[in-house]
Amino acid sequence: MFKQYCPNEMEDHLKKYTQKLVSLVYPYIEVTFHEFTSEGFYDRSKAYGAIQRYLTTNSTTRAKRLKADMVRDSKSLVLSMDDREEIADEFKGIKVWWASNKNIPRTQVISFYGDEEKRYYKLKFHRRDREIVFGSYLNHVMDEGKAIEVKSRKRKLYTNNRNEQWAGRHRRTMWSSVVFDHPATFDTLAMEEKKKKEIMNDLITFTKSKDYYKKIGKSWKRGYLLFGPPGTGKSTMIAAMANLLEYDVYDLELTAVKDNTELRKLLIDTSNKSIIVIEDIDCSLDLTGQRKKKEEKDEEGDGKDPVSKKKKEDEEKSNESSKVTLSGLLNFIDGLWSACGGERIIVFTTNYVEKLDPALIRRGRMDKHIELSYCCFEAFKVLARNYLDLESHDLFETIGKLLEETKISPADVAENLMPKSDDEDAADACLANLIKAIEKAKEEAKVKAEEEEKEKERAKAEEEKKAKAEKEEKEKAEKEEKDKEKEQKSDEEVKEKKTAGEEVKENGG
Ligand SMILES: Nc1ncnc2c1ncn2[C@@H]1O[C@H](COP(=O)(O)OP(=O)(O)OP(=O)(O)O)[C@@H](O)[C@H]1O
Numbered sequence: 001m002f003k004q005y006c007p008n009e010m011e012d013h014l015k016k017y018t019q020k021l022v023s024l025v026y027p028y029i030e031v032t033f034h035e036f037t038s039e040g041f042y043d044r045s046k047a048y049g050a051i052q053r054y055l056t057t058n059s060t061t062r063a064k065r066l067k068a069d070m071v072r073d074s075k076s077l078v079l080s081m082d083d084r085e086e087i088a089d090e091f092k093g094i095k096v097w098w099a100s101n102k103n104i105p106r107t108q109v110i111s112f113y114g115d116e117e118k119r120y121y122k123l124k125f126h127r128r129d130r131e132i133v134f135g136s137y138l139n140h141v142m143d144e145g146k147a148i149e150v151k152s153r154k155r156k157l158y159t160n161n162r163n164e165q166w167a168g169r170h171r172r173t174m175w176s177s178v179v180f181d182h183p184a185t186f187d188t189l190a191m192e193e194k195k196k197k198e199i200m201n202d203l204i205t206f207t208k209s210k211d212y213y214k215k216i217g218k219s220w221k222r223g224y225l226l227f228g229p230p231g232t233g234k235s236t237m238i239a240a241m242a243n244l245l246e247y248d249v250y251d252l253e254l255t256a257v258k259d260n261t262e263l264r265k266l267l268i269d270t271s272n273k274s275i276i277v278i279e280d281i282d283c284s285l286d287l288t289g290q291r292k293k294k295e296e297k298d299e300e301g302d303g304k305d306p307v308s309k310k311k312k313e314d315e316e317k318s319n320e321s322s323k324v325t326l327s328g329l330l331n332f333i334d335g336l337w338s339a340c341g342g343e344r345i346i347v348f349t350t351n352y353v354e355k356l357d358p359a360l361i362r363r364g365r366m367d368k369h370i371e372l373s374y375c376c377f378e379a380f381k382v383l384a385r386n387y388l389d390l391e392s393h394d395l396f397e398t399i400g401k402l403l404e405e406t407k408i409s410p411a412d413v414a415e416n417l418m419p420k421s422d423d424e425d426a427a428d429a430c431l432a433n434l435i436k437a438i439e440k441a442k443e444e445a446k447v448k449a450e451e452e453e454k455e456k457e458r459a460k461a462e463e464e465k466k467a468k469a470e471k472e473e474k475e476k477a478e479k480e481e482k483d484k485e486k487e488q489k490s491d492e493e494v495k496e497k498k499t500a501g502e503e504v505k506e507n508g509g
């Protein structure tokens with residue numbers, strides 16, 4: 001009725017004045033947080049998620065009606081307060097109220113997104129607390145909520161796709177992921193206890209040093225270089241690191257990265273609290289070799305008939321290798337872009353540390369160098385405890401002595417310790433097998449060393465022989481030269497004599 005007699009402008013005016021009037025007597029401010037914002041239809045609002053997590057764990061009065069939901073990427077059910085519940089929270093002496101609510105659509109539209117109800121949280125607080133709420137309380141809620149979310153989410157293992165798979169499509173597919181579920185921990189990792197503790201402390205200190213890094217003006221990241229022979233636990237240690245810190249893992253396959261620009265994009269697309277891994281860095285990037293190869297190809301391609309040229313180009317495209325350069329990689333680790341986001345650990349692994357460019361492994365790029373070496377007695381004891389539940393055994397002493405003299409990787413030791421049957425004396429059999437294996441390795445190493453020695457001697461003898469032959473050759477040549485000279489000289493003398501004789505003859509005649 002009111003609408004019928006009242007023009008639209010009038011209604012607006014009225015609304016405005018009533019709002020003003022209400023705000024005079026109603027001292028509260030209300031803020032709403034919608035589950036889906038207008039910008040990201042598919043994306044649940046990050047704020048909504050954080051508030052949801054925060055409210056179920058941190059509010060002072062607990063909600064009595066909860067609802068449970070399976071949220072994507074979460075380890076377990078997520079509890080949140082049910083619709084139309086209200087709870088209070090306190091922060092720095094102020095009181096705020098949170099209510100959960102939903103809008104039910106008035107029109108009967110069949111929605112593409114399924115549930116058309118729009119949920120939101122409403123925060124209510126007194127006008128005088130405005131500054132505290134906007135200045136610090138909301139940040140506090142977001143931080144706490146996100147921290148809870150990180151703790152309860154499933155961690156992911158990402159790997160980069162080849163360029164063709166994402167170019168032209170949505171950027172999100174640059175990395176594809178699976179749930180990260182590696183069971184390795186520092187407990188199960190076989191290495192000296194002291195070294196292990198040191199690495200763990202280093203990692204934990206890093207995660208707590210946000211303010212420190214800010215103070216010293218460094219971006220919050222840390223590089224580790226893991227080096228050592230195959231099967232000494234480099235990859236295992238990365239998994240243990242991720243499990244210790246509860247970080248995601250980005251396994252970067254450098255050969256699948258087209259160029260430096262793409263490398264940068266990949267970096268920007270990683271999230272905080274993550275470990276970026278580049279395995280076998282010495283193999284994945286043969287910098288000088290690659291560029292040379294490319295140039296050669298280009299030259300060959302010139303001047304051919306168009307058909308074969310086209311074919312050649314196609315071939316090149318299919319096995320085109322990465323154009324990532326050393327400088328691109330250095331920038332990736334340490335350049336300006338590496339500072340975006342933070343809380344990242346970059347791990348490189350290699351079997352040959354001496355092959356790497358010194359610029360790549362200097363501190364600042366790879367802050368901590370960790371050598372993983374062959375199995376020592378202490379490492380063996382960890383493996384024996386893990387694999388056989390053995391703390392001590394008669395054979396330990398023998399094994400300890402053998403390990404001191406032999407280079408055998410923890411992977412080989414572990415393989416021998418794996419029980420091959422479920423008999424009671426499986427442990428004895430395993431240890432006996434291990435001793436055999438170590439002795440075999442020792443024998444092999446000895447044979448190899450002898451062969452190498454022989455090879456060396458042979459090479460030396462050959463060298464000597466060669467040198468001798470060269471010397472003889474040289475001497476021979478010198479002798480020949482001398483003989484020649486002599487011959488020449490005598491020839492000349494004869495000639496001179498001859499001419500002298502003729503002159504005498506002439507004079508006499
Ligand atoms: N230090 C270790 N502690 C526990 N297990 C180990 C250790 N080293 C190796 N292993 C065992 O050996 C296997 C191979 O180890 P891993 O893959 O970590 O070696 P790696 O150093 O990464 O080798 P590569 O250089 O060939 O990549 C693992 O599955 C693990 O079970």
Ligand SMILES: [Mg+2]
Pocket residue numbers: 234235236279349
């Ligand atoms: Mg490995």
